[in-house]
Amino acid sequence: MISNENYNEVKSHGSSKSKGYRVALTIAGSDSSGGAGIQADIKTFSSLGIYGASAITAITAQNTEGVHSQFALPAELVYNQIIAVMEDLQPSVVKIGMLSNAEVANCVADALEHYDIPIVLDPVVVSTSGHRLLSAEALDVVKQRLLPIAKVVTPNIPEMQALTMMPLSTISEKLEAARYLIALGAQAVLLKGGHEKGDMKRDILYQYADGEITATYLSSPTIATRNTHGTGCTLSSAIAAYIARGFGLSEAVKLSKEYISKAIEAGADVSIGKGNGPVNHLFNPVKMSVYEE
DSSP: OOOHHHHHHIIIIIOOOSEEEOEEEEEEEEETTSSSHHHHHHHHHHHTTOEEEEEEEEEEEEETTEEEEEEEOOHHHHHHHHHHHHHHHOOSEEEEOOOBSHHHHHHHHHHHTTSOOOEEEOOOOBOTTOOBOBOHHHHHHIIIIIGGGOSEEOOBHHHHHHHHOOOOSSHHHHHHHHHHHHHTTOSEEEEBOTTSOSSEEEEEEEEEETTEEEEEEEEEEOOOOSOOBTHHHHHHHHHHHHHHTTOOHHHHHHHHHHHHHHHHHHTTTOOOSSSSOBOOTTSSOOOOOEEEO
16 A cells, blocks of 8 residues: 555656646435435536546445445445545545445445545435435544544435434534544534424534634525435545535535535426435536646
8 A cells, every 4th residue: 555655756756747637425325216326426526627536335226216226345345445535546635435334334445545635525314305324433534544544524314313313302412512523633523404394494514623623504495396315425425526626624614614505506496216316416516626736
């Protein structure tokens, strides 16, 4: 394996090319309907001008009505995919999504823990339709090994409850839950409010610095549509893409919130499938981001 020191040296100076694409790696499951998982991540990266690479953790048979079956890939194969991308493409950021089981979660931690790279961790526990996508044992690995290396973790309300086993009814309870995850090692927590009722959806970004936790509230109007399949994957991938483009975390989260809101709105009245349709990832694609050395 390439060492962290050599990785950074190669990333900065090793290429003989004068130009290069900004690369993001997604580690997640495949969605056969194309609305979530790896497929949503790659669409999001491409829409925001980032070259997307992938390491597939699981194959799911799903559509807009739900997940019908899933198969976790062998941990060794997942590990090899990650190392192949890291050693050759030197991505600027990693997004982690569906991990399925403890063996896969551990191999992802093994592959990434020696690299100094921003990690956006989306703890995919259940699908939009309610299908369980992460085992209890894998959830423990996420808490013990992946949270400590994450730049930001992006749970929705049910995922936050699964991670913390804490109530989330009030602002103070949400703060305490975020404090718990930060104590486990996460640098920041974006608590997504898409599951909450009302005319507005409010996400909260908790960041830790100088012994204090600050909370930033990001609100957007609720859009009347059932086409919300893959919104969590899309938001976390957008954050990764904006980080790859050089934005700080606060600005990356703000821009990603705007992106997912516009993507939902652009696909709100489009009918595809019989259930929860996807968002419109490509409502306003930008040119591929190229850097010069």
